Amino acid sequence: MRPRRAWVACLIACLIACLIACLSACTTVGPDYRVPDHAAVRATAANGPLQSAQGPDVAIAPVPDDWWRLYDDERLDRLVMKALAANTDIRAANANLRRALALLHEVEAENLPQGNAGAGVSRAQLSGESYLQQAQPPVFNLGDLGLGASYLIDFFGKLARADEAALAGAQASEATLDMVRVTVAAQTVRAYVQGCAATHDLHAATEQLAVQQRTLDATRRLLAAGRAGPAEVARELARGEALRAVLPPLQAARSAARYRLALLLGLAPAALAEAEVACDAEPVLRAPLPVGDGAALLRRRPDVRQAERELAAATARIGVATADLYPSIRIGASAGLTGVLSHLGSGPTARWSVGPLLSWTWPTNGVRHRIRGLEAAADAALARFDGVVLRALQETETALAGYTRELERHTALHAASEHAAQAARQQRRLWQAGRLPYLAHLDAERDLAAAQAALAASAGQVAARQVDLFLALGGGWQTARKLAAVPGSTDEKND
Template identity: 80%
Template sequence: MKRRHPWLACAAACLCACTTVGPDYRVPDHAAVRAAAANGPLQGAKAPGVAIAPVPDDWWRLYDNARLDRLVEQALAANTDIRAASANLRRAVALLHEVESENLPQGGASASVSRAQLSGESFLQTTKPPVFNLGDFGFGVSYLIDFFGKLARADEAALAGAEASAATLDMVRVTVAAQTVRAYVQGCAATHELAAATQQLAVQQRTLDATGRLVDAGRGEPADVARERARTEALHSTLPTLEAARSAARHRLALLLGKPPAALPEAEVDCHAEPTLRVPLPVGDGAALLRRRPDIRQAERELAAATARIGVATADLYPSISIGASAGLTGVLSHLGSGPTARWSVGPLLSWSLPTNGVRHRIHRHEAAADAALARFDGAVLRALQETETALSAYTRELERHDALHAAREQAAEAARLQRRLQQAGRIPYLAHLDAERTLADAEAALAASEGHVAARQVDLFLALGGGWQAGGKVAAINATGNEKND
């Protein structure tokens, strides 16, 4: 049987022999994320106050504080940074769909009508042709055979870019959740420290009054009054700073919630003591940390995208092969539809630009970009470990300091109790009793400040651990159709 269209067989052979140029992506063996030391236990995981347990998705619920839970939920739903990151993710998904559409047949249609006079010379005639009403109607379709995998690599790069955007959104959720808890804790700590400072000031005012009475009675020196008044004013000067810190925390909360400051009443975020964990702080291990941190996932996906772009550039070294077909009517307008005006064509098209237009340099540029992406990936891994170990050390050391200050406060309270009994029995002067009360007030103020530091170090550690994005609502996951689904 005679073969009438041999080019069809050639096209079929090309389809069967399609290959994909450029490097296939995999995480390099020498990447920091594969190091055994990076995947082992955290150095401070055995310290008191922490536990080698999985970090919960909604870690802020460990505080068992309904108001704090509500604030975090509101922030994750309305924060402006999350809205911007969500929009960037939608843009990345749209780009993915745009790139995927290049794998589909491309078609188009055209129509034109004109009144024209053709050139006689163009037909090697000396007479002037008449004026015609001309028409042209047609449609065409073409399909690019991805013989060398350029479109496949472009799809890989676009998909990795969309997944990197999803990881960026997750990182923003982590940050917003942590910053919301931090702002709430800072407001509570400022209120707590303000109460302790007010108590210090009250004890100091009593000391100043007692010293003044002694001087008036001729049993003291005026310098004693000046010294106590200086202490009183110094304590009084700390109150505005604490009040400003409390207001600033409320204003930060309003920003995180996507509200103007006036729209967040003080009563809605009012608290007088820092929230405390009901269980030891869970930290997990290095392997879980590297899987959980969204910035590491983002850096890894950016490395995958950079690697795929090498293949896109490499494919430009090879010919481009497409199959096309077109049909239409061209001729005098009044004759359109008749046999002589019909036209059609079908066949392959091969185009090839010689690699003298900078293609190899473009490949080298993308190779260098991939090397830089690998360095950023390694840096993200090392930075995650450094931040976590530093935050863990700071938290455990602050716990030790807090325990020492708590013991000091208990001793100061016992001393004040004993001094009160002695003063009531008339065995020591009233100022000696006030001095013990002042020592107790100072110890309580130091303990209040430490409790604020402990809560802040807890938030730092939770932020370094990278938890919170899983429970942040809708987590983008690109499926086969490119739609979003709940993770």
């Protein structure tokens, strides 16, 4: 018995020594996450002033959360708020966030002690041979009742890295939800602006058609008086029909904008009355458009935050895989009663155990290949992060340049419209004084109507460029969060 006891003592000593060694070497394996110094988001050029932020119509000021309120349009404010509260894409993204949070809580639960309980009753015939006996034991009613608990000691940080990955994944889902909110707000404003612009263009085209109709009537009178030919009447008819052909597409665009708004509001097209979205002209900003700088842009854009959090999650997964190179140690304890059912509860049926359990799988070549694959995935996540940063800057600079150039074009068209109006007034006075033919006066009116139609189209382009720029700037999700945090809301429950 002494050699046997010596072996048992040696085994226990080895386990204790291994446990002490693991405790002394306790660490979190894998790379600690930080944004790399060479990442695009850290570049000086990415955090400086925006290149196209020049001119009196833009301001280097913070972009407000509810930027659509800069239009001072109560109808637009109501539409955006309704869209942020009821849009189906936002609801889906919110559900995805709840799923990510549930996964995070599931991973966090792995850090808690695990317990189990069991009970069983059986009638059994045991094997005598298994007990090194020749006689067969009798048939017994056997019972078993027990409780157990165990705790995985996170010596090498596998659970900690898993928590990091799950938390970063939940934060990435939150940023995705914010990005959907930004997009929905911008799409709502865009649809409203498109409907206003179509109505404005429709009024301008109708005025052109009215002037052309007067010109046609005058040409027909000249034809009846023998002072014009049929070709001139045909030419005016062709011009009138060409102008008339412009009206149906504008009417369709106005209806399409209303239907688009209904979709964004989570409504059927018939549920949104035309009177609720009717407007005659595009909303106008009450102050220069605020754009901020590159650093503020990258902090504000949800897609940049999403890509950064995905990089953090990819980095943490390397640590999860690296921990598989090392042994796993679990401390457990159990107690119970096992024996003949009629004796259950007596001293001889009691059992208990306590101690560590060490497990280690080798060879670990497959784990090393998995680690290299996850390192490559982290490199890909960094490349995507850099791409999102560069794309955010490119989109903003492009939208800003397009907006400022469209403003220049609008200014020129406004001047042209003013000159055309001046010419039309002068021609009208000359015609009323009898010093100018009626058709010459109508030509001036037609030029004025054409100039006003071009100006109306440009106003729609200016408003559309503003929406493009606000979307590129990435504002609006903060107000949506406040809206979602009302009592009983989903976000409040998640918090």
